[in-house]
Amino acid sequence: MIEQQTVAATSAQFPAIAWSEFRGDTRGVVPRDALFAVLQYLRDQRGFDLLVDITCVDYLNYRDADDRFGLVYILTNTRTNETITLRAFVNDPDPSVPSVVPLWPGANWLEREVWDMFGIGFEGHPDLRRILMPEEFTAHPLRKDYPLQGRGERHNFPVLQRAEG
């Protein structure tokens, strides 16, 4: 486990993180309010210069789940090849976390995607618009309470006749 030192150092700084390991992957659950500070510490002090991905899991109706959304941050140190997965839980009615665009500019589109699909707000994001769905779309389709076939948005278009155009 090459991440041992990083885990020990980060735990000393932020004791609230719950660390675990699964098949060689190091994972940590971070309290929502400490998220930005932990990410900043890992980038500045531990050399995690690459943000691989930001994604989200909706735990609605999931067994033994207490929180609604689990935000997942995957970080890599490109010098030591360490990889760490951090998770923060957020809940309705206003699920939001601070944006990490100031730390990694590449987070811009990743956060827009999470906003589009799950409706999680990113405070301080420079341009939080939809990225996949059309702008006039109102729902967040990857939420578990959104029906698979939608609410009729896909059929809400004008019909062209042969005589037009």
Added chain:
Amino acid sequence: MALEVPENVVVSKLDELASWCRKNSLWPMPFATACCGIELMATGASRHDLARFGAEVMRFSPRQCDVMIVAGRVVMKMLPVLQRIWQQMHEPKWCISMGACASTGGVFDTYSVVQGIDRFIPVDMYVPGCPPRPEQLIQSIIDLQDKIQREGTISGREFLARQRQEPKRALVELPVISLPRGVSRLPQGVRVE
């Protein structure tokens, strides 16, 4: 007919001649969004050779095309683009819906995929398959050529007017017959004028 016609002269209608010219020089607009587009490319390439049917000049500008081949699934963000391209094409124009996804949505019965482009634009030919073989697409081109010859040189407005007339004609040709009380159906051989 008193006039002597030489052997190598064929008499026809001008309309038929125009349709014959149209059907043998189709210019496809490839609207390829998925794997059907690969089969569409194979159809245009040398092995299957769409040039044998006079439809090999694929142009990527709708202003230069007269048959749109929609190959692949169309999502709701793409549909306004599709409609706009269709409107930019000049008359006369036709549309081939290639593959299961373009025709019905296919396996993608989800919130973002349009369940058949014929809900929003007119379609002349449907090609089944997932994806269809190039032979199937060629068959649809041949069938489209037959349709062009059959329909003649009518504009879209005339086509729509003709379509509107059709239910009326059906009513005229099948008159409503009121039977006498107690009779449920006419005896065989009796005709009501």
